[in-house]
Amino acid sequence: MAKNKTKKTSKPKIKAPSFKMSSQQKLILGSFLSILGLLLFVAFVSYIFTGKADQSTLTEFSTRDVKTENWLNKTGAWLSDFFIYRGFGVASFIFSGLLFLSGVFILTNSNLSKLRTHWFWGTFIVIWLSILFGFFANTLDILGGTIGLEMNTFLQDYLGKIGTSLLLVFLLITYLAIRFKVTAETFKNLFQRASKDIKQDFKTSNEDVSIPIDNDLTAEAEDIKSAFELSVEDKDEEPKETEKAKPITVKIEEKVEPEMTIEVEEVAEELSETDNLSNKLVEDFGQFDPTLELSNYKFPSLDLLKKYETEGITINQEELEENKNRIVETLNNYKIGIASIKATIGPTVTLYEIVPDAGIRISKIKNLEDDIALSLSALGIRIIAPIPGKGTIGIEVPNKNSTIVSMRSVIASQKFQKSEMQLPIALGKTISNETFVVDLAKMPHLLMAGATGQGKSVGLNAVLTSLLYKKHPAEVKFVLVDPKKVELTLFNKIERHYLAKLPDSEEAIITDNTKVINTLNSLCIEMDNRYEMLKNALCRNIAEYNAKFKARKLNPNDGHQFLPYIVLVVDEFADLIMTAGKEVETPIARLAQLARAIGIHLIIATQRPSVNVITGIIKANFPARIAFRVTSKIDSRTILDGSGADQLIGRGDMLFTQGNDMIRIQCAFVDTPEVEKITDFIGSQKAYPDAYLLPEYVGEESGTSLDIDILDRDKLFREAAEIIVTAQQGSASLLQRKLKLGYNRAGRLIDQLEAAGIVGGFEGSKARQVLVPDLVALDQLLENETN
């Protein structure tokens, strides 16, 4: 940076006086040269027809009475005679072109070193043409001009006719090689193609002939085009030898390719028996359409979403100035000079991009991050030093009047509407006010955290709404877990369209934590089943599988079916982990590790981003994270592996990361009434008979493993037995409370108690029966066991 700066300042000092022309001077000189070029051209053309007639009048240039026939009269006749007859012959036309070009270059302020190259090679080719034409002319004529003839006689005296013609060939090669980067390989390829053409002309029938000719023409045109492109690129300066070599290699590779494709096309693909069958099925019935069952399904319209008055960014110049001054002042207090500052206005924050003075270390600014934020004394300031990939420093300052990013505006955006993603999600708008759309399928799972009231639920609704606007009920299913019981209830209305549930459950939205464990395990079974199906179909992922299924290459009688994506949304993960611990963590981690290929994606939201909720194993499997405002730096680190989320301003202001970069986004706002309208609209349409059924899961509680070895018993077995017998209540949660155990261990203890005959079998939601009446009977029972 330092270097750039010194360059900038020193440049004008040295070069300005020698080269600078005012714009007016440029206009005058440029148009003069262009017009001169045009005049010469007109005179030359005219000379071809009138030259002979005007020959005799040339000596009487000063006598006004003597009339000439040239279209530019005396001057035209004289100039043409000078350039063409006494000069270089018809090749002089090139000079008129060069003069015209010079005018254009000056008028358009173009690079003059390029013009120099044009003049150099232009003159070269003028001389060459003049000698060439002179070579074939026995007497002086206008083709080669005097110079052409004289140079020929001179050359032929010394080299003879053969020597001169070889010299001409050599000069031409030199010209082509340097000017158009032609190589021996180019010629070889041209010859090969030509000979191939000729062979094909003989061989192929009339209809085939048209193909190679077309291809060749385009290939040749490409040759010439690439030759020109390359020459233009390199005209700036005389290219070094090494620089020349590189583009040539590239060009050759480009040329070989079209020939290859022609050969490949000739190979007829072998069709297997199943291919034939599937082709026939597709021919007869068309591709399989998964949406057929609900073919009249109508996607929700944009009108269901609210339009906001406060949308659209209004730039407040005063605020911008004020903030800029404060930033400059604050940085000056720390002796940090600023070379330039640029503002990008977003919906809620404005990014001030700063280029510090030469010699200022970015680490210095980074160390002062907190002090600077304090001096600017505004909530939500975030300093990015340096902005990745730019080398500038960013200071994000919240706008006084933030604008709402409506769901309607992001859904209506071209980016979302035209997206070809598998599961597109319109999250909101970035700091440069661009709509931000990501593919959930690529993430492949999303972790969302933020303190209460900062916009998590709105964020989840934005995700769900995006998918509802883009995906047919046949293509995506949601598994919704909502321990808060209120946030996602609205989606109940679309149960038979979009939700998935366990076969025996009444409600599709899961609010009971114990049911979550069953659902998660059921999803694991679904995952294993899907993997099996993919394996049998020889597909690597769900997209390939579904494409194959649509092309009728997979037989439903073999257990194949169209697979919808499944999106699992957990609204309050902390609550789950606290009550069920490992029992939830294990299937979640398993799904997160393996489910991406088979189309199961998880979205997990939590208020408490502490390390015992977002454990290492969860974090490792959720590379995509969204952080709304959190209360402490530690929480921010837990979610994002860095600070920043603690400096957000709330109300949907968020940071999104998918690995390295962190992007600040204003989340799209979708209100409950809007979600209600959408779900009403979908819910009122024809639905499937039932929600999408997940595979049945038989939980441990059903007591299938009764013969547990006495030696394998938990250390707390006796204590647990005593508690159960004393309370005469056989429930795992009692053990959890009294012994301060996790759900898992308590469950296992109950199994062991059942195996020992202390409690009865599993009775659904009721507590188990206690089979031992009191502690004395318990002692007896356990003693008998050991004997």
Ligand SMILES: Nc1ncnc2c1ncn2[C@@H]1O[C@H](COP(=O)(O)OP(=O)(O)OP(=O)(O)O)[C@@H](O)[C@H]1O
């Ligand atoms: N993207 C947004 N744009 C504007 N305002 C928003 C946005 N997101 C949230 N808000 C405001 O913040 C309020 C709280 O949002 P939300 O209910 O999503 O918070 P939350 O994080 O889910 O809280 P809790 O965890 O308590 O449910 C909303 O009612 C709304 O007024």
